[in-house]
Amino acid sequence: MVRCHRCFRSTVRLALLGFMTVALVLGSGAIAHSQLPSLPTANSSAFSPPDGVSRHGEYETASIRSPLDRRELFEVTSPTVLNRDRVPEGLLPVEVRAEEVNERLWRLFYRAYASEPSAQPPVVTIATLSNQPIIQASDDQSSRPIRLVTVTEPDADFNGKTLDELAQEWQTILQAEIVRFRELGSPEVIAQRIGQALQILLGLLLASAAIWWLRRRLTRRQQTLESRYQEQLAAIAVGPSPPDPEDGEAIARATLRSQVLARVQHSLSVQRQLEIGKFLTWLLFWVLIVMWYVGIARILSTVPLLMRWSLYAWTTPLVLMALWFGISLAIRISSSLINRLTHSWKTSPYLVLGEAERISLRATTISNALKGLTTSVLVIIGIIWTLSLFNIPTGSILAGGAVIGLAVSFGSQSLVKDLVNGCLILIEDQFAVGDVVQIGERSGLVENLNLRVTQLRNSEGQLITIPNSTITDVSNLTRLWSRVDFSVVAAYENDPKQVLSVLQQVCDQLYREPEWRDRLPEPPTVLGVDDLSHTGMLVRVWLKTAPMQQWIVGREFRLRVRQAFETNNIQIGKPQTVNYNTGLADVTPHN
Structure with missing residues (x-):
C-alpha cells in the first residue's frame, strides 16, 4: 500500500509538472506569435489618429480648450491624414494646429492675468487674410494684435456654416472666456474661492477625525470578538464532554456529534460578526479615500489658479480609484465565498463523528491557501489593467513573463515540486496547522503551512522550515485522536x-x-x-x-x-546479574 501510494503521488507530480510546462510553452508561443511584426494596417500607430483626435471620414477634429480649467471651447478641423509618418506637403495635421491655437490662447490669458486690474480686458475681433477670417485679440500692452485662430473651409464644412458665421461664433466664445477669466482672476474672487477651499479642507479634516474614531471603535470590537473566536476554536479542538456510555453507543455518538456541531455553529456566528466588522472597517477606509478625492477635486475646481488641473482630477485618477476599488471588492467577495464554502464543509451533516473537529481545524489552512491564490490573481489583473490605463504596452510584458516562467519551470523544478506536494498535502489532509507531526528526524507543532513550505516549532522553541518537496514520510500525532x-x-x-x-x-x-x-x-x-x-x-x-x-x-x-x-508494595523490575568464580579450587594444607 505504501509503495502504491508513493507511486500515485509521483505520477500526480509528473502529470502536474508536465501540464504546467506545456501550458507555459503554448502560452509563450501564442504571445510571441501575437508579437511578431506585421505589415502596416489601419490599426497601427502610424495609421491611427493620436490621442485627442477624432476621425470623421475625410475630416479630423481636435479640441480647443480653455487655459483656465481645460474646458472645451470649440473644435478645429483639418483633412484626414492617414499616415502620420508621411504627411502631404502643405497639409497641417489637426493636432499640430490645435496645439498652436492652445499655446496662443495660453499666452493671451497669461498676459491678461499679469496686467493691472484697472486695465481693459483684451478685445477679440475678426480680420480677413487671403479671403479667410482670422480671429485675433488686442490689448493695451501690445500695439499689434495677437492672431488666435484662422477659420478654414474644412472648419465651415464640418460645422455646416459659412466662414463668417463660424468666425462670429468663435469670436463670441473667446470673448466670453476672456471676460470669465478676468472675473475669476480678480483679488476679491480669489480670496472668496480660497476661503471656500479652506472650508472644504476643514470639513475633510473633521470628517476624517470622525471616521478615524469609528475605525478605532470597530478595531477594539474586532479584537474582543477575535479573542472570543479563538477561545471557541480552542474549545472545539479540545472537544465536548463525552456522554455516558450506558445510554447506548448510538445515542452516545449522536450526542457527541450534536455537541461538536453546536460549538462549530456558535463559533461561525462569531466569525460572521468578525467578517461584518472587517467589511465595515474596509468600507470606512474607502469612504475616507473617496471623500478626500472628491474634496481635493472640488478644491481644484474652485480655486482659479488650480482650475487647469481639475479636468485631470476627474479622469485618470477616478478610473484608477474605481479599478482598485473593484479589485479590492472582488478580493473581499472571493474571501467571503471561500469562508462560506469552508463553513458549509464544517457543518455538513454527512461528516463522520470525529471528522467535524478535524475539519474545523483543517478548513483554516485550506481557506488561507485559497485566499492567497485568489488575491494574487486579482492583484496581477489589477496591475495589468493599471499599466494599460497609462498606455503602457502589456503584450511585451506578458511575453517576457511567459519566457521567464518557462525558464523558471525548467531551472527551478524544486519550486514546482514544492507547490505540487503542497497541494497534495492539503488534498490528502496529511496534516494541518495546529497538528503535532514528525517529518523525518524533525518534529514539532505545525505553525504555518502553505503551498511551498511547512514550518514547525519544536519543544526547544526553534522554528524549523521544511520545503514541501522534501516531505515523504509524515507521522501525525494529533489527527482526530x-x-x-x-x-x-x-x-x-x-x-x-x-x-x-x-x-x-x-x-x-x-x-x-x-x-x-x-x-x-x-x-x-x-x-x-x-x-x-x-x-x-x-x-x-x-x-x-x-x-x-x-x-x-x-x-x-x-x-x-x-x-x-x-x-501496594509493587516493585519495579531491575536488571539481574550472575557472578561466576573462575579461581583455583581450595588446596589441602600439608601437616
Whole structure:
C-alpha cells in the first residue's frame, strides 16, 4: 500500500509538472506569435489618429480648450491624414494646429492675468487674410494684435456654416472666456474661492477625525470578538464532554456529534460578526479615500489658479480609484465565498463523528491557501489593467513573463515540486496547522503551512522550515485522536494479577474524574503482560485521548501509577546479574 501510494503521488507530480510546462510553452508561443511584426494596417500607430483626435471620414477634429480649467471651447478641423509618418506637403495635421491655437490662447490669458486690474480686458475681433477670417485679440500692452485662430473651409464644412458665421461664433466664445477669466482672476474672487477651499479642507479634516474614531471603535470590537473566536476554536479542538456510555453507543455518538456541531455553529456566528466588522472597517477606509478625492477635486475646481488641473482630477485618477476599488471588492467577495464554502464543509451533516473537529481545524489552512491564490490573481489583473490605463504596452510584458516562467519551470523544478506536494498535502489532509507531526528526524507543532513550505516549532522553541518537496514520510500525532502508549516493567516478585488489577483501578479512577473525562473519549485499556525479560514483566496500557492531550494525560497517569505501586508494595523490575568464580579450587594444607 505504501509503495502504491508513493507511486500515485509521483505520477500526480509528473502529470502536474508536465501540464504546467506545456501550458507555459503554448502560452509563450501564442504571445510571441501575437508579437511578431506585421505589415502596416489601419490599426497601427502610424495609421491611427493620436490621442485627442477624432476621425470623421475625410475630416479630423481636435479640441480647443480653455487655459483656465481645460474646458472645451470649440473644435478645429483639418483633412484626414492617414499616415502620420508621411504627411502631404502643405497639409497641417489637426493636432499640430490645435496645439498652436492652445499655446496662443495660453499666452493671451497669461498676459491678461499679469496686467493691472484697472486695465481693459483684451478685445477679440475678426480680420480677413487671403479671403479667410482670422480671429485675433488686442490689448493695451501690445500695439499689434495677437492672431488666435484662422477659420478654414474644412472648419465651415464640418460645422455646416459659412466662414463668417463660424468666425462670429468663435469670436463670441473667446470673448466670453476672456471676460470669465478676468472675473475669476480678480483679488476679491480669489480670496472668496480660497476661503471656500479652506472650508472644504476643514470639513475633510473633521470628517476624517470622525471616521478615524469609528475605525478605532470597530478595531477594539474586532479584537474582543477575535479573542472570543479563538477561545471557541480552542474549545472545539479540545472537544465536548463525552456522554455516558450506558445510554447506548448510538445515542452516545449522536450526542457527541450534536455537541461538536453546536460549538462549530456558535463559533461561525462569531466569525460572521468578525467578517461584518472587517467589511465595515474596509468600507470606512474607502469612504475616507473617496471623500478626500472628491474634496481635493472640488478644491481644484474652485480655486482659479488650480482650475487647469481639475479636468485631470476627474479622469485618470477616478478610473484608477474605481479599478482598485473593484479589485479590492472582488478580493473581499472571493474571501467571503471561500469562508462560506469552508463553513458549509464544517457543518455538513454527512461528516463522520470525529471528522467535524478535524475539519474545523483543517478548513483554516485550506481557506488561507485559497485566499492567497485568489488575491494574487486579482492583484496581477489589477496591475495589468493599471499599466494599460497609462498606455503602457502589456503584450511585451506578458511575453517576457511567459519566457521567464518557462525558464523558471525548467531551472527551478524544486519550486514546482514544492507547490505540487503542497497541494497534495492539503488534498490528502496529511496534516494541518495546529497538528503535532514528525517529518523525518524533525518534529514539532505545525505553525504555518502553505503551498511551498511547512514550518514547525519544536519543544526547544526553534522554528524549523521544511520545503514541501522534501516531505515523504509524515507521522501525525494529533489527527482526530491521540494515544498514550504506557509500559512499565514489574519485578518477578510481584503477583501479575495484582499488578494488572492496580493498573486497572488507576485507569478507572482517572476516567471517572470530570477533569480528565473530557480528555479521554473512551476508557483506557490494560493490555496485560506484553514481554518477559531478565529485568521483569513488561505491562502495557493504552490510553486514547483527544488530540494534543496525550502528553498531559500521560504525565498524570505515570504519577498515579507511581503512587499506586508504592501503596501496594509493587516493585519495579531491575536488571539481574550472575557472578561466576573462575579461581583455583581450595588446596589441602600439608601437616
